[in-house]
Amino acid sequence: MNTADLGLPVDVPSTALFTDQYELTMLRAALQAGTADRRSVFEVFTRRLPEGRRYGVVAGTGRVLDAVENFRFDTDVLGFLRANRIVDEETLGWLASYRFGGDIWGYPEGEVYFPGSPILRVEGSFAECVLLETVILSILNHDSAIAAAASRMSAAAGGRGLIEMGARRTHELSAVAAARAAYVGGFDTTSDLAAGFRYGIPTVGTSAHAFTLLHDSERDAFQAQVNALGRGTTLLIDTFDVAEAVRTAVEIAGPELGAVRIDSGDLLLVAHRVRQQLDELGAVDTKIVVTSDLDEYAIASLAAAPVDAYGVGTQLVTGSGRPTCSMVYKIVARATSADPKAPLQPVAKKSLGGKTSVGGRKWAARRTDLWGYAEAEVLGTGAVPADLLDRQLLVQLVKGGGIVAREPLETARSRHFAARAALPVSATQLSRGEPVIPTEYI
Structure with a gap:
């Protein structure tokens, strides 16, 4: 639980500067180009687990929700940006009223994950989503490690x-x-x-x-x-x-x-x-x-x-x-125009050196064997197969900018014990090995 749950006072500063400068310069350019309002989908995932790890653990989700809620550009923050000429006045005016108004889905805290797992999915306009990249990755990479x-x-x-x-x-x-x-x-x-x-x-x-x-x-x-x-x-x-x-x-x-x-x-x-x-x-x-x-x-x-x-x-x-999980925050779909009804188009990075991503707004489910143990992490962009409908992993965390999934820390802890127990027994071996279950794209 946090201090609000305990009824204790706490000074919660803005999290808006827990970011990299290029988030704001991208915003400035997108505003000028007229693309900032295009509906977009970003996903947090890792291309591989740290060497020797057989599963990952989702942690920091509750802190991410706090960070999103407190991502505000107050007078002092705006003054800093203006004094250092980080962005122009038009962008400063946009930032002054910034409130994330989109949706966030994610693996619930304490759940396990594997390469490619869409641990967090952030949906909204490009402008409101892109600003959250650094703070989300900072929290999830640290806490999950x-x-x-x-x-x-x-x-x-x-x-x-x-x-x-x-x-x-x-x-x-x-x-x-x-x-x-x-x-x-x-x-x-x-x-x-x-x-x-x-x-x-x-x-x-x-x-x-x-x-x-x-x-x-x-x-x-x-x-x-x-x-x-x-x-x-x-x-x-x-x-x-x-x-x-x-x-x-x-x-x-x-x-x-x-x-x-x-x-x-x-x-x-x-x-x-x-x-x-x-x-x-x-x-x-x-x-x-x-x-x-x-x-x-x-x-x-x-x-x-x-x-x-x-x-x-x-x-x-x-x-x-292994002090980081090497999670990334990538755009996987965006609308063809700023029209709210414009269709989403899958997009993906195709760089050399293994830094690729899979486009499309994805669902995730965990298939189990006859004994109830996990046997594959299944990801897709189309309809969810009937046999996986009750095994979906993503839950809604934020709806229309409002937090909808706060929970006691004890719940996340109990969830982790259950998730780990549902993995094959080799998951807890300390010898080097590959992820304990494969990731399948369908």
């Missing part, structure tokens, strides 16, 4: 807890978006309070090594933390000697100690030793949390370890080596 990494980590964790803790490893605003995307992709909590405030994501956190080093002894530090936070707190046990720290922790908190955190060393070996020691001391219900530059491969390697939760930072907020 984080969600895909989170999903892989979630699958590798096998139901164990996942804590997003990457705020200090990225831009402060990206950190909030990353926490949101990670939650969609399967993480349970975040350390970032801004993400908790804005989106209602559960937040967690206790102490760092600095807190231990502040005190005259580790015992004093543990005692202070337990006094303040209770016996159910999580104590960081690898500042000095792990075995000694475990003994001290249980002496102070007793068997009610909530958890211990390990942040260094051979995590597999240390986790086994700590679990044995905790059990021998009677702290059989005390959980073990591990951190330390984890990614999906490290998480998978700890499957046999007695670990209850993983804390992930750097690798998560950087997409685990």
Whole structure:
């Protein structure tokens, strides 16, 4: 959810300058040429998945809706454009009253996607649609990359807890978006309070090594933390000697100690030793949390370890080596004139080097096999085959400029779990491979 859902105030600035200059220069030229009002259809898609990925995850849709709603050229923004001579006065006059009045369809947030999938379809006049290109791609490329990494980590964790803790490893605003995307992709909590405030994501956190080093002894530090936070707190046990720290922790908190955190060393070996020691001391219900530059491969390697939760930072907020999805925003159809009744004509880019696109306003459906698992992503521009009518993926998000599909973040998260579970089992393998299902055009 966002802060409006929580009943909390938030200063929402205009998103109109989250764009590239050429969007505005194209607008200026189209206005002058008389083509700006031609009805157009743009689609967001990716030509290929990042190397090694077998499926993508749609994330950021809710943020896209916020960005579209707040795409306004206020006095300060118009003043900047005028002072820097970005566009002429005619274009400034048009921008002053800009409100997106078209329709947007898209894959619902949390859904999976594949090469060619029309993740978002934006329809309206060329002028109103072209301005949204950069902000839409900025959000979807970032958030979907984080969600895909989170999903892989979630699958590798096998139901164990996942804590997003990457705020200090990225831009402060990206950190909030990353926490949101990670939650969609399967993480349970975040350390970032801004993400908790804005989106209602559960937040967690206790102490760092600095807190231990502040005190005259580790015992004093543990005692202070337990006094303040209770016996159910999580104590960081690898500042000095792990075995000694475990003994001290249980002496102070007793068997009610909530958890211990390990942040260094051979995590597999240390986790086994700590679990044995905790059990021998009677702290059989005390959980073990591990951190330390984890990614999906490290998480998978700890499957046999007695670990209850993983804390992930750097690798998560950087997409685990794939920080973008390479999504593009391309015009696929446009009217033959500015007449609202003019027919749409498919258009497509035919560049060399693989940068081609498929023209036409597309529908998308996912065909399943006899067991109910996905077997193909099917795309088309004509009538939807009868056997795919109830398997269509696009839903309307914006109608006539109004948002019609806001939903709680929890809904997107649950949707992702269901969508991932409906893929062939090889989707969650971490070995290199092609997309788990093919894309078919009909």
